[in-house]
Amino acid sequence: MSTLFLIGNVTSTGTTVESNKNEDFSTLLSALEDSTNKYCNLFQRKLILPDLDSLLWKIYSDRLLPLPNNWNYETGIALVVYHSEKILPQMNIRQMNHLFKQYFATLNICFIDISIMENSPNDYMNILHDIQDDLAITRNRVLKMNHWMNHSTTSCSSSVYSMMRQFNTYNDISNKDREPIPRVIRNIDFQRLLEEHNSLSNFEDEEKKYMELLSSWKFSALNLNTIELIKCGFYLIKRLSNFANVSITDNKLYLLLITIELSYHQINKFHNFRHCIDVMQACWQICEYIIPDAHMTKLLLALAATGHDIGHPGTNNSLFLNSNNELTQNKSILESFHYNIFSHILGNHWSKINSISTTGSIDNIIEKGILATDMSLHSTYVDILTQKKDKSEFTMTELISIIVKAADISNVTRPLTISAKWALLITLEFGDCALLQNFYKNENNPNDDINCFELLKTHPCKEHLTKADNIDMDTEIEIYELLNQVDFNVDNLLQKYPMIPNGQIFFIDTFAFEFFNKLSVVFPNLKFLVDAIVENKAYWVQKKQEQESSQN
């Protein structure tokens, strides 16, 4: 869904903007209202807002809506039209772009500053044409993932998110110094923002309620909405920071968590903010068993977990093999990217923590924790666990790596009904990866956007592409309804998605069982994790057998 924002003193009747009364916007509005051109249906929503403050408030509010969220600014494009001289003298286009790339990293938003436009219809037509192309990318899963992973910001400008755009925002030479949080962001009362959109909130026992949820291994991030997930992060990090004696104000912590949410793709099926909070909770719980008294390390690891998949494109390192951008120069491509982005965000929002993490007695805890989640290092951690008999034999670096890694793949150790939901989501995400892989197999150059775009028409796996076209809100609604059913039942889930048992048996047999089994030998109080895997696997095996016998 796409939104047109008109910022300024615009008159309107009801929901329609009267173009003839708004000289500033009239040329653009005429182009959009002309039913003879292809742009007349570009935006499903036109909103008129008086200033930058109300624009920011609106975008934050939309992003917090319950999932699946039509107004997440990822499945469409938002165009913000403003007159910098009249309305926002402090914000030229470059500053505006920079602000949004930093604080709304994954969103597809572009800007028109009327004061520097010629105001000729052709100018606007060119912009609308580019937006139309961008929209086609956001609506096709394969093109979207390819764009996220490979689009270079220097080749041409696009309002669609790309990893290079996120990377450059923080790594530009001109941008090396820490930037203070701009006043327009700092002044937002984030607690009020959350309360305004959280009708279920009960202030008095809110902290108690969230800490109870977080203290159980039955924790299910999949049953929580975005606001509740942010609250989980808030109460846990707040508590850990109090114990570690490093303070952060409530508003700053809320902003940090909301900025992290906006740096994950809400539209990813698995690698999204829900996974981030799930891993944060698991990481903290495992810490409580292994290093209960290491307060600072517990805080740093909970933070590492929140940042461990930031900007994840829903694909994997092997799919970058054909790319040649700056990101692929690292061995652990995705993990290095997640750490790079997260360390900049943390540096800007909570610089004290960043310096504690990097100047402690051991290597950078947050970096080590995030890099340990690269599955190509899995056997290294299994080997480490094989060699040790007791906690005292681990180096601190080994211990923190193993904790974050365990948390990252801990969804298979949750109770079956929770584990099965994660299994569904990773299976669906793997399905998208398979489409992309198919696309590359047919020798398309992922670095060439135009080529990929043209190929839509002639591609040999066109059928797949067409199927993946128009990211279907109905499918998303169906998935979320299924996950939130009061009488959710794994047997019913398998009727619709019979491929899940195979994938789970493979993942448990190849990776999870051995790792958690060895972990529980060294840390016997974690035996409940391997017990759960055994129980879950028995269920998957039984279902697979039933499927096989029903086919015979």
Ligand SMILES: Nc1ncnc2c1ncn2[C@@H]1O[C@@H]2COP(=O)(O)O[C@H]2[C@H]1O
């Ligand atoms: N339940 C699961 N079933 C299959 N694969 C999984 C499951 N949970 C995690 N994984 C894989 O483990 C990987 C850990 O690193 P990533 O999060 O990058 O990607 C994850 C998936 O590829």
